[in-house]
Amino acid sequence: MSEIRLGILGTGFMGGIHARALRDVAGARLIAACDPDRARLEDFGREHGVDRLTTEPAAFLDTANLDLVIIATPNAQHAALAATALSAGKHVLVEKPLALTLDETRTLQTLALAHRRVLAYGENLFFAPKFRRLRELAADDNGMGRVYHQRHVFETAGPDGEWWLDPSQVGGGAMLDLGCHLVSLCCWIYRGSKARAVTGHSRTVEPHRCGVLEDFALAWLEFEDGRTADVRTSWLQRGGEELVTEVLGTKGFVRADLWKGMGLSAYTQGRFSSMWEPASGWVHPEWEWIQNSGYPQQLRAMIHAIVNGGAMEADCQLWQHVLEILLAVNRSARTGRTVSLPLDDGATLTLTEPLRQSVNE
């Protein structure tokens, strides 16, 4: 295979990030894109030099001579679009969440195996240089001693855009949106150990904005080897996004802060114009954020797996376990009890059943 021909389904925020990341990647070319929003699609085509544009996913998969499809649409469409793309013989990188039920995830795994295609979900943090280094240090017995716990925080100001707050489109709240990254990191750092028990707490602090979706959630995970992890997510963060992972050992400690520990800080009595919030006072300007977040490296790994017949770490099997943990967090938050894994009735469970209580009525 000389050059991988790539197409993107969904030309919104993440579709654009993948197109920009691809500029740093050899061996692949973006040749087609699809989005029902014609104006957005045409803007995307102009910005990224793509002329095979269609608003119809079926036409996109039929007509374009594609090797690899990236799915960056609203969450509820991921599983069905991935199934169609795999059945059409494409390799597929699906933005997280890979699927919203364990049943859907199993179906995708079966299709990928049957068609011998590489299927992965978008876990860019596995490729973020800082997180790769953290994982390496966490495995250093001399430096860390016995690693016994991980602490994770991912808090944002919350999504904007219509579909993000529609339960039937998004499929879950902050714990699905942000927690799936953190739970994936827990499993990745513990290198294959599985969670055996999960305790969760979820709240909807702003029900007028989030409806039945939680905007604040905590999880406590116990792994089969006795190690533990805690995970905190929120859509309520003020003062800029937080994404921090810490690993605790009996002799050592390692911490990665994606945004505020980038090594660059600045102060202004005015307001920096090219900066995300917060842009005044003491600030932490991002630099090379697409690279520092691992997006080009993720695409390189995908292309390598396609060309060399390899696999990706963020695959169906990992998603199956991550989703099972997220479903257990949700159940625990609703029942007030710790939930044991594996779930015996998890196949079709979803993450959008209303929470047991909401704090701000």
Ligand SMILES: NC(=O)c1ccc[n+]([C@@H]2O[C@H](COP(=O)([O-])OP(=O)(O)OC[C@H]3O[C@@H](n4cnc5c(N)ncnc54)[C@H](O)[C@@H]3O)[C@@H](O)[C@H]2O)c1
């Ligand atoms: N890995 C990450 O860092 C990260 C960050 C943000 C979002 N995401 C994920 O990326 C996905 C997209 O999020 P976003 O923020 O880009 O949303 P977005 O709203 O900016 O873009 C979604 C796009 O999909 C289009 N779309 C809807 N139905 C479609 C279909 N059937 N075929 C093709 N296009 C369709 C919409 O018109 C829109 O342009 C979500 O699943 C989200 O979880 C991942």
